[in-house]
Amino acid sequence: MMTRLMVVLGLCVLLLGGLPATADEPRLSSISAAARDVAPGTRTCFSGSAPGDTRLRPCEYGSRGPRLVLIGDSHLRALSPAFRRLAQERKVRVTLLIRSRCGWSTRVIKNPFPWVRDDCQAWRANVTRYLRRQRDVAAVVTNHRSSTMPGTRAQRGPDTVKAWRPALRRGIPVIAISDSANWVLTRPSPLDCLRRNPHHRQWGNCADRTANVMWFDWTAPTVALARKQYGRTAAFRISMRGRxxxxxxxxxxxxxxxxxFRDRQHLTATYTRSLAPFFERRLRRIGVLDS
Structure with missing residues (x-):
């Protein structure tokens, strides 16, 4: 009887690809589950789907540790589960300020609808006023889609540093996280490709060269310029390319x-939650968390 039980357990391990993961580790995910895997608990603070709503709707997480203010668009929303996990572990406090299609910069975004552009500018102005009133911010963390703002690479840095000034002038460091891959210009989408290549030996067929899907990294010129103007500890980059x-x-x-990925450009919440230890190490290296 014991021998038969061990055989059954062994087969289960082979079928699942390993022992069951703990709650804080990456889990095997179905395609249908991945498509629905949006950052939980962020609907109330994610605006930008309808015209005229430019209010800030902060989401607050955590009760202990240095306070991080996270500012960005839907790509930062996708990353937020990692920082929420750190908040749940009582390592940081998090304030999440997010808006659809509205990265933290002064450069006007590209969008065919005037209200999207204008409301984004109004929301950004509210972010500026909000930051000026805050007194306990250890660092600002920002991330946004690389392709939404026009202009040359040289222009992208100055316009983004202008938005960062309310933090930089008060000595609050800004931490810029580089963007994820984007399959908008390629086909099929990651999930469609996995449907066509379901076996683990076929998953590599859905990968693509970095040059095809990892676009211009706006964090490099922006952080370099911020350091030039405000000092080496004013701004930091967390490059995600290797990850x-x-x-x-x-x-x-x-x-x-x-x-x-849950679509062509947004990461799944379960995957980004697994990035919490990575971000914790980077925050300690930067000095926001005690090493």
Whole structure:
């Protein structure tokens, strides 16, 4: 009887790809689950879907640790589960300020609808006023889609640093996280590709070269300029290229079998939650958390 039980357990391990993950580790994910895996608890603070609503709707997480203010668009919303996990572990406090299609910069976004552009500018002005009133911010963390703002690479840095000034002038460091891969210009989408390539030996067929899906990294010129103007400890970059695209290949499934994307450009909440230890190490290296 014991021998038969061990055989059954062994088969289960082989079928699942390993022992069951804990709640804080990446889990095997179905394609349908991945498509619905939006950052939980953020609907109330995510605006921009209808015209005229430019209010800030902060989401607050955590009760202990240094306070981080996270500012960005839907790409930062996708990353927020990592920081929410750190808040749940009582390592940081998090204030989340997010808006659809509205990265934190002064450069006007590209969008065919005038209200999207104008409301984004009004929301940004509210972010500026909000930051000026805050007195306990350890750092501002920002991330946004790379392709929404026009202009040359040289222009992108100055216009974004202008938005950062309310923090930089008060000595609050800004931490810019580089963007994830984007399959908007390629086909099929990551999930459609996985539907066509369901076996783990086929997952590599859905990967793509970094040059094809990892666009201009706006964080590099912006952080360089902020440091030039305000000092070396004024701004920091967290490059995600090696994490998302090891060996210059952007993958859509982790080696553990976790689906990374819920659509062509947004990461799944379960995957980004697994990035919490990575971000914790970077925050300690920067000095926001005690080492």
């Amino acid at each position: 998302y695209c090891p060996q210059r290949t952007c993958r859509v499934v982790t080696p553990r079998g976790q689906i990374m």
